[in-house]
Amino acid sequence: xxxxxxxxxxxxxxxxxxxxxxxxxxxxxxxxxxxxxxxxxxxxxxxxxxxxxxxxxxxxxxxxxxxxxxxxxxxxxxxxxxxxxxxxxxxxxxxxxxxxxxxxxxxxxxxxxxxxxxxxxxxxxxxxxxxxxxxxxxxxxxxxxxxxxxxxxxxxxxxxxxxxxxxxxxxxxxxxxxxxxxxxxxxxxxxxxxxxxxxxxxxxxxxxxxxxxxxxxxxxxxxxxxxxxxxxxxxxxxxxxxxxxxxxxxxxxxxxxxxxxxxxxxxxxxxxxxxxxxxxxxxxxxxxxxx
Amino acid sequence: xxxxxxxxxxxxxxxxxxxxxxxxxxxxxxxxxxxxxxxxxxxxxxxxxxxxxxxxxxxxxxxxxxxxxxxxxxxxxxxxxxxxxxxxxxxxxxxxxxxxxxxxxxxxxxxxxxxxxxxxxxxxxxxxxxxxxxxxxxxxxxxxxxxxxxxxxxxxxxxxxxxxxxxxxxxxxxxxxxxxxxxxxxxxxxxxxxxxxxxxxxxxxxxxxxxxxxxxxxxxxxxxxxxxxxxxxxxxxxxxxxxxxxxxxxxxxxxxxxxxxxxxxxxxxxxxxxxxxxxxxx
Numbered sequence: 001x002x003x004x005x006x007x008x009x010x011x012x013x014x015x016x017x018x019x020x021x022x023x024x025x026x027x028x029x030x031x032x033x034x035x036x037x038x039x040x041x042x043x044x045x046x047x048x049x050x051x052x053x054x055x056x057x058x059x060x061x062x063x064x065x066x067x068x069x070x071x072x073x074x075x076x077x078x079x080x081x082x083x084x085x086x087x088x089x090x091x092x093x094x095x096x097x098x099x100x101x102x103x104x105x106x107x108x109x110x111x112x113x114x115x116x117x118x119x120x121x122x123x124x125x126x127x128x129x130x131x132x133x134x135x136x137x138x139x140x141x142x143x144x145x146x147x148x149x150x151x152x153x154x155x156x157x158x159x160x161x162x163x164x165x166x167x168x169x170x171x172x173x174x175x176x177x178x179x180x181x182x183x184x185x186x187x188x189x190x191x192x193x194x195x196x197x198x199x200x201x202x203x204x205x206x207x208x209x210x211x212x213x214x215x216x217x218x219x220x221x222x223x224x225x226x227x228x229x230x231x232x233x234x235x236x237x238x239x240x241x242x243x244x245x246x247x248x249x250x251x252x253x254x255x256x257x258x259x260x261x262x263x264x265x266x267x268x269x270x271x272x273x274x275x276x277x278x279x280x281x282x283x284x285x286x287x288x289x290x291x
Numbered sequence: 292x293x294x295x296x297x298x299x300x301x302x303x304x305x306x307x308x309x310x311x312x313x314x315x316x317x318x319x320x321x322x323x324x325x326x327x328x329x330x331x332x333x334x335x336x337x338x339x340x341x342x343x344x345x346x347x348x349x350x351x352x353x354x355x356x357x358x359x360x361x362x363x364x365x366x367x368x369x370x371x372x373x374x375x376x377x378x379x380x381x382x383x384x385x386x387x388x389x390x391x392x393x394x395x396x397x398x399x400x401x402x403x404x405x406x407x408x409x410x411x412x413x414x415x416x417x418x419x420x421x422x423x424x425x426x427x428x429x430x431x432x433x434x435x436x437x438x439x440x441x442x443x444x445x446x447x448x449x450x451x452x453x454x455x456x457x458x459x460x461x462x463x464x465x466x467x468x469x470x471x472x473x474x475x476x477x478x479x480x481x482x483x484x485x486x487x488x489x490x491x492x493x494x495x496x497x498x499x500x501x502x503x504x505x506x507x508x509x510x511x512x513x514x515x516x517x518x519x520x521x522x523x524x525x526x527x528x529x530x531x532x533x534x535x536x537x538x539x540x541x542x543x544x545x546x547x548x549x550x551x552x553x554x555x556x557x558x559x560x561x562x563x564x565x566x567x568x569x570x571x572x573x
Contacts, residue, residue, distance in 0.1 A: 052475055053455060054464070062475075126492065136449040136493050138478055221479035232478050242479055245369030245456025249392060252455050 027264055034257025045251070046258055051223040053252050060258060062225035066140070066233035067266075069226065070215060071208045073144035078152045079201060085152070086159030091181055091189070102160065108153040117217035120146045125218055128230075135230040138220030143233070146214045151204040158203065162196020163189055195278055202274040206267045212237035236263050333546055336364035337371015337384035338458055339482040340407055340501035341535055343566040344554070345384070351558060352550055359546060365482055369456025375399070375538050381547045383538045386458025386501070400542050403534040404554040405568040408502035409463045410519025410531070411512040412487075414494045419443050421513040427467060430497060433474030438495065450477035451489050451498030459483060462533035463499045467514065503567040525569050535568065 037043060048059030085105070089098045120142060129137030170188050179187075190197075212235075215221075220232025221242060234242070236259045246252040333352075335345055342363060349361040366374070368385035375383025376397030386407065389399055411427060413419060419441055422430070429435040430448060439445040452473055453460035464470060480486050483504045490496045491508045502519050505511050511519045514531065523529035543551050553559050560570040 050475055052472075054470075054472065121488070121492075129493065134447060136478065136496065138449075138489075216481070222477060223475035223479070234479070242454040242481060243456075245367040245373075245454055250455075 030260045067235040074147035077148035082155035090163040113213045120218040141229040143219035155200045155204045158200030162193035166192035333361045334380040335382045336380045338386040341384040347562045368458035399538045402537045405535040408524040412509040428471040432472040449496040452477040466531045
């Protein structure tokens, strides 16, 4: 290797190492600061089924449940929507419309979540409250709808990109056989882009899991576990934001680190799941298409 | 004259925008501050009940000292105490007396400059304007969950409460609920401004707020026949009262001292009573 190559190799190695090191350091930092929580008696407190600090109950399970529920609902709403949109942009829409849609979606990826929260508080929440006879409008449903809106653009862009990465030659071959757009989609594009679809889906899931403001503003933040979509709920991220102001030495404050660890492991889990799935698929399309 | 306010916007942008931004004030509370307390900067954060007075006092102060910049952030009492203790701000406001442990740990010096009531509020469209203490306790513990049981419409009550570090919550819990339970079904909002939005926007909501924030957009509820007004706080008839504190790490010096002195001056007292609070002597 030339000297110059070596220097750049070293430089990039250090940068990558620093990035990876920071990520790991954050995890160890949380474990270290949250350590008082992990002796037997206190740990049991975290497993209580309720969060009632005034009565000495510090259960985090309702928040884990709420986070999982809101993320699942928003993905159920956003995935079909995004897939449909991506197919429209890539395959079905006339060129000018597809280009316009694509630009619009790109623009939407940049909207800060505060804006969605803002609109949600004044438009969506009253609408949800008036549409159903029960509840205050601050609910799992409102938060899921807004989160779906937040994560869809990212998914659509990734989907469109993975569609575009399907080799043109295969498509032309199919066209030559007189295939309809539907046949192209089902037999070439979707199988070929499966890894990309998976990547987009999991990235969106991670984003939904990590978002704080939308849930904080429109989900209502009740400590109790929600029993339906119209019930209010508090996510792990909102719990961190709300308890941040508590006294440093209190158990309430220390539970923040437990929440952080759960969120960290959750998103790490999603990433690992993605890698495992991609490896298992062994690219059955045989196209050598990578996300 | 320049005011840079985190979470506080000049008049004219509309009440909703102002209140909503107050709501985010608590997030802005975490934003990094310019390093080092330069001579011309006073950084303030913490309790949201203090903000109207802080804003007005900052304006007066900067008219006298055109070179000085004052930043005002929300965050809630807990954030104010923490940030001043760690030197992130010069003045940390709290709507409760910092605990002995907090005072000792950070070497805080307390400046109590006003008394503030914490009043129960409902939506303007709600006909209910008075509750007994027993009723209030039953509502907040969740034993009463429908307005019908209080003589109102047949609809579920939306309980609104505040986050763990809130001074308003602590005082309300101690003095209005006498340490009774707050149901875990209560929705939680992160500031006085957000509480006002939550209750003003929902006809079935009930919450509690600094009397300084009470205005026409929501309706105050009398507790055992005593309405949460400045007059009743002043006369001592209204029982749910707390001090508003501006805390400094060590004794206040220089500009910070001057700013705090302003709060105790006749001008300061006028600002304080103008914002619906009761000024007190040092």
